[in-house]
Amino acid sequence: MKLAVKLDFGSGRELKVGTFSEIGRDSAFEFAGDFISSGLNPAPFRLPVKSGLSVYDRSGNMDTFGLFDDSLPDGWGRKIVDRMFMKREGRLPTLTERLMCVGRTGKGALVYEPADEVAAAAKEEFDLAALADDAMAFDAGEAEDSLPRLRRAGGSSGGARPKAYVGYNPATGEACAESPVLPHGFEHWIVKFNTRREGGNAGEREFLYYRAALEAGAEMAPSRIVETKAGKFFMTRRFDRMDDGGRLHMASAAGLLHADFRIPGDEYAVLFRLTDALTHDHSAKLELFRRACLNVIAHNRDDHLKNFSFLMDADGKWRLSPFYDFTYSDGPNGWQTLSVAGEGANPGEEDLRRLAKAVGLDKGESESVLDRVREACRSLK
DSSP states (O other), X not given: OXXXXXXXXXXXXXXXXXXXXXXXXXXXXXXXXXXHTTOOOSSTTTSOOOXXXXXXXXXXXXXXXXXXXXXXXXXXXXXXXXXXXXXXXXXXOOHHHHHHHHTTOSSTTEEEESOOOTTSOOOOOOOHHHHHHHHHHHHXXXXXXXXXXXXXXXXXXXXXXXXXXXXXXXXXXXXXEOOSSOOTTOEEEEEEOOOTTTOTTHHHHHHHHHHHHHHTTOOBOXXXXXXXXXXXXXXXXXXXXXXXXXXOEEEEHHHHHTOOTTSBTBBHHHHHHHHHHHHOOHHHHHHHHHHHHHHHHTTBOOOOGGGOEEEEOTTOOEEEOOBOOOSOBOOGGGOOSSBBTTBOSSOOHHHHHHHHHHTTOOHHHHHHHHHHHHXXXXXXX
16 A cells, blocks of 8 residues: 655645555655655655655664654554554554554644544544543553544654643633634644553643743743643643644654664764754754753653654744653653763763853853753752
């Protein structure tokens, strides 16, 4: 089976990127002729735009090219999709079928056709509290009957925590089911549900970290706590969707570099080189240093390369995405997933200073960032 891969920037701006297929156990992709002449380059380092068939070389311990691996659900979303396929087909889905499940609902602007429409239909009243209860029950191995509802709400999401894509009206506090076109006043948001493992205050803790990051000057998508009968949850506005209904292409650092984000050892310096190459923007480097300082000082050690992303608009211009997934977290075996100037076991401010110097930041501006982050994180102690 072959899939048509497109970039849907919204407002009628849709381009066919090419054709995805599987050859035996390998995945392959061929760019469309019109796309080759478009000047766009959604994966400039590991899948260069060219004529002919490209076969994935299995680098980075990914399932496929990073361009498409970023679309695939992992953690929570993958668990839902796999369980649905086992119930329906008696087997796990193929890579192509996983991308079909993403269809037009995934992160960023990439869409896949044909889509698996099994979970798309049923009209039902939207109830965020019921969805939260279903998510918690499913996370505990229960609530099989809620699979289609969970799939519609979050079956293409990534990360370990249960999530739902919703429409949200910040003025009224109302939520509705996610759809490409939302009612007037509604925006595209993500709700993160708590799990029994994390406890009921995970959302409130992430909101405290969000406020500290804002105080430190970090760029964050608008976020808030939503309170339902099922508990209080962290929610944040999607930064891959725009007010006019447009979409932005989104690529993680792991996907762009074909890097295995599950294993600690990559350096923050790698991110700085990537940011330089994509954005040519000094302010983006300073913002990246701010995020490194926040992660180290506030003990967010789950700072892997899937948690740093870049956005590309319809003109092919790249920028660093807003900061996300910032909360208290231990890394693998207690290590900082991204080491700081060579230090992964217990990085501190001196390591951050050495990083700033190594990537060419001015001492005055890096010290100013460090001071502001240190002060902002006092509230988290």
